[in-house]
């Protein structure tokens with residue numbers, strides 16, 4: 371079954387009342403990947419997560435998790451950590467773990483305790499006494515201990531300082547390595563995602579604008595810099611451009627070599643690529659169904 375994507379979104383749309391929050395979205399996340407879900411405020415990231423975890427059903431198209439709709443018997447395979455990391459503030463960490471175990475017979479109590487001990491989260495403390503980073507670690511630990519195969523995290527790094535962000539990501543990566551999880555996490559901190567994520571879903575204005583393997587996506591793009599008023603020879607699509615009096619910079623998806631002695635070609639970072647697409651909302655690079 372490993373060929374079945376952990377998450378497959380096929381032409382999916384979601385509306386609140388009469389207003390569509392998502393329309394015609396396509397994306398596919400293979401199993402074992404750590405996928406970054408990025409996009410501006412209000413783009414539709416949380417809505418896409420709600421579809422993935424079965425909190426909402428698609429109003430058009432289809433969403434499948436490990437080949438099945440995210441409901442019924444398939445639902446225990448998915449864990450969701452909402453943006454506000456809902457935990458009971460008056461419970462201690464130890465009581466929180468026991469409560470998790472009471473709610474879910476598959477809950478890995480020993481694993482959860484070990485994980486929090488390794489992360490230095492004191493089990494005797496009440497949730498309200500923990501730092502934001504420690505609370506995030508507890509919430510993620512509960513999700514992992516559910517023995518879910520797909521863990522969906524809505525902005526796990528929000529409100530955390532850089533060190534706490536790093537520790538949360540490290541904790542998450544150790545869980546991925548131990549359990550072979552697939553992770554879908556939304557974030558606004560694109561530069562930090564490049565270290566840990568290998569898959570990208572960029573949502574913008576209610577649709578998936580870019581989706582795919584990060585390495586493949588980044589290596590397919592270049593910054594081309596040359597004299598203004600000229601165009602380099604070669605095979606590429608221009609995603610965005612910026613001009614000064616003397617030079618033009620193109621963000622391009624290259625399809626072959628770009629040969630022009632007056633132009634230099636630079637590799638770009640994930641953040642450069644994401645920003646380039648966000649500035650060019652009409653440029654779409656996401657999987658689409660093969661025409662029947």
Ligand SMILES: Nc1ncnc2c1ncn2[C@@H]1O[C@H](COP(=O)(O)OP(=O)(O)OP(=O)(O)O)[C@@H](O)[C@H]1O
Pocket residue numbers: 386391409410411412413414415416417418
């Ligand atoms: N419960 C709701 N009822 C009505 N409209 C909603 C609801 N939830 C979200 N929306 C709308 O749907 C659109 C997408 O919102 P969503 O929360 O999915 O975006 P987001 O990308 O997660 O944003 P952010 O980065 O700010 O969290 C927005 O226009 C938002 O106002």
